[in-house]
Amino acid sequence: MALRRRRFADRRAAQGYSQEEFAEALTVAVSTVIRWEGGRATPQPHQRPKIASLLGVTLCELEGLLVEEQPAETAVPLDTPPLYHGDDDDMKRRDVLGLLAITGALVTLPASDEAPRGHTAAALLETGEELHRNLWQLFTLSDSKQTVLPAVRKQLGVLTKGLAEARTEADRARLCTMTADLYQLAGELFFDANRYTDAAQCYTLAANAAHAGGDDDLWACAMTRHAYIELYARRAPAAQPLLAAASQIARRGDNALSTRHWVAAVQAEAYAAMGEIDACTRALDEAEKVQWLDGHSHNGGWLRFDGSRLLEERGACYLQLGRPDLADDALTSALAQPLSLRRRAAVLSDLAVLGVHLRDIDKVVHHAETAITLAGRSNSGFIGKKLDGLRGRLAPLMSDDRVSDLDYRIAALSRTA
Incomplete structure (x- = not known):
């Protein structure tokens, strides 16, 4: 209670x-x-x-x-120590990571005809994939991503039991791909909460499970998400080998899917972070080819890349490369599109950074204030981190009271996910 x-x-x-x-x-x-x-x-x-x-x-x-x-x-006895802030969330986190360890072991074990008989594996094979698609949709539509965690944690427990019941290699392969799917979603939840090490553990298990299940596209996506953590930690050189491996794996996958184009889009971010504008542009152009695919190029779950994010990604790359002239057109066009709360806040944060480049205080304040409002609505660590990046650039403009107020408001944002 x-x-x-x-x-x-x-x-x-x-x-x-x-x-x-x-x-x-x-x-x-x-x-x-x-x-x-x-x-x-x-x-x-x-x-x-x-x-x-x-x-x-x-x-x-x-x-x-x-x-x-x-x-x-x-009421508890007086000598019972109180719970400190964050203990409940930390227990939930440890619970998920404990399931990760158990599931990781089960993924490496072969199917056995001596596995205990049960109904969990059969139910998962019948309805699990549809349930996971629904969880991804809920994650996508939720302003506060952490509301999805209880359902994900419950399903992880079900999957753990189902893997233990797998009796044939075909059933085990399907359950492994479901595990890879769900652990990518768990990784996204940890990433949104700025728990990057925990997210990386989830993506590592997701990659191993996808490989065990024989799904190259799912495997490549898990590798790409892992690489994005390094990019977000400003460790582009560490992201490069992960992305190179993901690109190679994606080329073995389904050419009708957008996997290889998504890998290229993330590679563009890595090149931008390393100041390689020509390589970045080539990667962005490769990512643009997703538009040549038909409407079934993604599944709306672990693979959601359909090219709709390319304007904001191109703008962010050009901003990273110090080309505000190119970034402005792309980010302004991106903002005119229908965007989720999380994506809109990210674009607004980038436009505010662009305002700093241009020394345009009105532009900085206008976009940052809206992003701060969205951050308060979502309680997203991802948006908070984007605004922290803006805050780190405000120093040249701090003599203006409006900018100093922005600095205070960003510092005061709740980071509790």
């Missing part, structure tokens, strides 16, 4: 704030305020001065309001 912070909620209401108004004043998502008051999360240290100011209390008094009030019937 979640612990409650009734006094915290009462104080907020007494100050005349609804949960929505309080969230807006703090530039966080309403769900974040709900989690604070429900005892499922705790405000970060950098957020507390402003919270105390809004509530009209001192920081010491705020600490008292944040004491979690447990119902009497479930």
Whole structure:
């Protein structure tokens, strides 16, 4: 049962704030305020001065309001140590990683006719792939990606049991590809939460499982996602061999799918990070060839590349290469397209960085303010990291009060996923 912070909620209401108004004043998502008051999360240290100011209390008094009030019937003995902030999320994380270790072992074992009889494997073989497609769709449509984690964790447990029941090599291969699919989604959830090492572990298992299942496209996608972690950590040289391997694997895959074009798009980002504009342009041109494929070139799950992101990816590459003239057209055109909240925030962050290049404060403020609002709605670590990148470039413009306010608001963003 979640612990409650009734006094915290009462104080907020007494100050005349609804949960929505309080969230807006703090530039966080309403769900974040709900989690604070429900005892499922705790405000970060950098957020507390402003919270105390809004509530009209001192920081010491705020600490008292944040004491979690447990119902009497479930009260724990006084000598029981309290849970610290993040313990619940950390236990969930360890739970998923524990399943990863078990599943990884099962993937390497051959099918056995002595496996225990059960209905889990049969049910997975009948409905598992459709369920995974639905989970990817839910992930794509959700503003806050972490809402998908409980369903993914549950399905990982089911897959672990199903793998243990596999009796034929054909069944084992199909279950391995389902494992690769689901662990790529788990990796995306960890990546969105800025847990890159955990994401890399998921992608490594996904690659091994895809190889065991004999699916080269799925294997190449897992390798490409792993490489993207290195790119995001600004380690392009470490990403290059992963992408080279992914490209080679993708060429063995289905030519009707967009896998090799997606690998090329990510390779373009690596070349841009290394300042190689000609190689970057060639890779982008290769990625553009995805438009020659028919409408069934992706599956909407682990393979979602259909070319619709190329404008924003091209703009980000040119921005990285120090070519704001080329980046502006691509990013502005990208913003005119229908975009998910996460993608729109990323493009807006890049346009704000472009404004810094051009010393155009109005452009910086306009785009950054919108991106900050979207970050508060999604609570995405990915968007937060993009805005942190913008924040690191604001120093030349900090004499303007609007820019210094942006700096404060980005610093105050919740990173709790």
